[in-house]
Amino acid sequence: MHDLNRLRDEVCRVGQSLFQRGLTSGSTGNISVRTPDGGWLMTPTNASLGNLDPSRLSLFDAEGRFVDGDAPTKESFLHFSMYGERPDAGAVVHLHSTHSTAVSIMADVDPEDVLPALTAYYVMRVGRLPLVPYYAPGDQALAEAVRSLASRHHAMLLANHGPVVAGTSLANAQYATEELEETAKLFLMLQNHAKRVLTPEQVADLRRRFALP
Template sequence: MSDARLREEICRYGRSLFERGLTPGSSGNISLRLEDGGWLVTPTNASLGFLDPARISRLDAEGRLLSGDKPTKEIPLHTALYDTRSSARAIVHLHSTHAVALTMLPEIDPRAALPPMTPYYLMRAGETALVPYYRPGDPAVADAIRGLAGKYSSVLLANHGPVVAGDSLEAAVFATEELEETAKLYLLLRNLNPRFLSPEQVADLVKAFDLDLPSHHDHDHD
């Protein structure tokens, strides 16, 4: 896909996420990793609903700005996830309401922020890690992401929001949306003793769809 088409794709998905209230104001950012190791990434202080393709930041493989506006301050976050997930080609970071709310609950397991509620949550987002709070743009968040050793494609930042990697921008967006909807389900059903998928049902999904879930392997994956 050409550079121009990739820029248009970022704008199209960004606008869709914004118009559905998943990333208010100038929150959230999107990046795409290019064949030469460089990136396209949304600029700092830019609304995902009103992106200009020509102003999207173009970075080289070392993270130096080549063209476009100044990039998002969350570059360390994106870098760490790309470095530890070799299959990642796109990353979406939002401040979506239900996912943020989930991170503030006391019972959340950092190794599995959500239980196995639906098959599509596991198929799209996998299992989700929760990392502690860091101020936005803090380079220390990169160490927290690297500490997950590439096991998770979806991560929640405490009091901040989700960060989701995919092998395409479409996959990253779909996984982010599934994560948000599953967080919403969890909040709706909290303290109501809902019926989650059984271990046997999860194992069947893992086998049928070749899912790479941290709880279902004994060694690190990219």
């Protein structure tokens, strides 16, 4: 129980931090973590990440059945699609963060790898970022599209929607999501400038040095 309460507090702390720094707004965005018994905690539907109540987070058992708390986020299927393909995932963060969402709307990005390697830390924390085609909110086809990529990518960008990022811990998922957002911001700032991105050789070197997939 102590570990579960610690996770509840951590979800609320991270949610408040993301909200206060403008990475999510209103009732958008959702967070989940894997619990010690193999279940999951998720943020509830229609809840602001800036004002979460630890006792009201949605609790699922190890079979994915909702068992306690407020009604879960309507986008819980995104989280389960990631967990189902990534047994090492300890947490998933999904935001509608402004710059990442703006990039997801651009017509001329590479859907196989949306953002260029602008910095070493983007390569290390995010890596290759695919674009998931647009589906209406709640469409189960979106779950299948995410699932088809999740085994090969821990981060992806949903077209006209925002990022979904898994991590081995909530901290790692948070940091990768923030790195993605900052890189999207840099990418948009540099649109009218020639860019000196990392070369394929430099990216390959980072992958070797840090044992990246």
